[in-house]
Amino acid sequence: MKKRLFEPPNSKLQFQVLSTRDIARINDAALEVMEETGVRFPSSKALDVLEEAGCSVDRETMVAKLPSELVIKTMRQAPTRFLLAGRDPKDDLWIDDRTTYLSTDGCAVDVYDLESGELRRSNRQDITDACKIADYLPEISYIWGPPVSAQDIPAHIRPLHEIQAGMEGTTMHIQPETVISEEIARYALEMAAAAAGGRENLRRRPLFSYMQCATDPLGQDGGSLEASMVAAEWGIPTGFMPMPMSCATAPATLAGNLVVTTVDAVSPLVLMQLVNPGTPVYFAAAPTAIDIKTGGYTGGGPEDFLLAAAFSEICHFYQIPLAMGGFATGAKLPDWQAAVDNSFAGLMPVLTNTSIINGAGTLNGSKIFSLQCLIMDAEIFSIIAKTSQGIEVNDDTLAVDLIKKVGPGGNYLADKHTRKYMRDIWQPLVYDRKPYGQWEESGRRGAFEEATDLARWILENHEVEPLEEGLKKEFASIIEKADRELSK
């Protein structure tokens, strides 16, 4: 349970990237592409559903052309808000299109070891540790990922262990992005149902939700589609994350990128609504541009920041919540570049009232997880949240009487008005605000060193409600069954 207080941002600031007309043009373009060129759905199950609903389907290329009326009609059936439940109801999140929640980032393959500082491959224990730190931080609202890949577990049952490892570290909601086949999706939902106390309880209180990756441009992955069709069938929230990279998997122009992003985020949700009308779905996206020098993923930069804000505005048009990739800096260490990237990447979604930002804690373009980075990202988000509250102007906050009373040359330090409002002033967790001399004496300790100490303290002292023994046994038998069936 979280001990510190934090109000997730619901930005009061005025900010706009696209005009209403721009949004309409991008959306019209996306509808045109879906209808005339179509999207690749490499799953015969998915194509069956789409064909039945009136899409023209080419079984050879596995491309379905989605009529605009169908897209608009099905998207209207999607709920505008839904619940992501925590194992502890205090961690429940109502996802709407106003409040912005920050999750962890997902699926890093390396970690900076907290004790040695060395880079090493990630394992199952790293998931529990990352989740425990996230559980302590009120700025982090749920677990996306898993934060790192459990590479010490055989690949065919890895996603199930990753979910359990997450639950051992937190009572918050868990949203895996590694459940990418129908079989594994069914086992994962069996685990979720066991934790929720049955399938019906799970539908009412989804402890897990699914996130899939799109295969840009204009495509999806077959296994991921079928995994999420199971989620839709169970009424569990699901979304698909396109990541079009301008110049490579999207046009170089940002407007063109937004068309591809829209097509790849919307089209799978049409399928989900056809599978189960009214099932909770969300948009997801992490549009970006390649490093034109190397073709590599950048993890930040002005294109990402603009695309994030613009796509959020497009999603408001549909009134469906958006999970935006952010805090995915390409910096190798939590340094100046990481802070620049993550500040902008966090600010833009908040200013445009994006529902979710995925997520905190990684470096090197989501490939390295750092517990210190997780804490420092939470701090960046806390600064953004405070900034987005704006400035309240009323008689009491204008304080004219007080200003007159104190007059020229006085001070406000001990006044009642000061004591009433001073706690509204942002307080840091790891920011360095020491005087120079003390900083020097401390051995030049800054935010990173503070975050290291805090991470150690949390791992030692923060208590997370453990999984019940009975549930652990149920998990063990589900995983054992999956191991038998899937290793064949």
Add this chain to the structure above:
Amino acid sequence: MEKEQLFEEMKTAVLEGEIEEGEALARKALDLGADPLECIEEGFVAGINEVGELYEAGDMFLPELVAAAEVMKEALAVLEPELARTQKSREILGKVLIGSVEHDIHDIGKDIVASMLTASGFEVVNLGIDVPGETFVGKVKELKPDILGMSALLTTTMPEQKNVIEMLKNENLLGGLKVMVGGAPVNKQWADSIGADGFAENAVEAVKVAKNLVK
């Protein structure tokens, strides 16, 4: 038309990434009875070399490199049959077999590597995506490449790179064959631990590594 002018136009087509133009120039050269080997070396390769220099100097970027490679590839498709007919051969740096491992459907990074290798003077056979280990082994036996390149974008498919290397080892196919691995989760430590000979983080680096491996 002067030969020199034709070569100059070929070079320009490469520099400007004009695929159809390059192909048309190759055909025109053959119609005029030009030596296909000379066209490749004096025209297209000269263009590729200049693109390489401009890239190194920071005046050209990857999309331009890929476009230049595409021009080269299409021109070669026109010129090579004629070259074979005259029983001449161009100098190639080596033969590369490349593919994304089984269950991995990601092709863009691997395709960029393939076209950059082609443009740099390698003969490249691209096996595509989701390539089973048996196919890699069978093709190695059949084509006897100098380099095998395997791409994996997922931590779940990455172990397949190791499996294929072991299969090759079991069949005694690693003598004379260099193995290169790449993909987002792949790093130097992984490449070393599975006994790969080369690893690169992007396409430009991959060409450098491949050139070193065939030295």
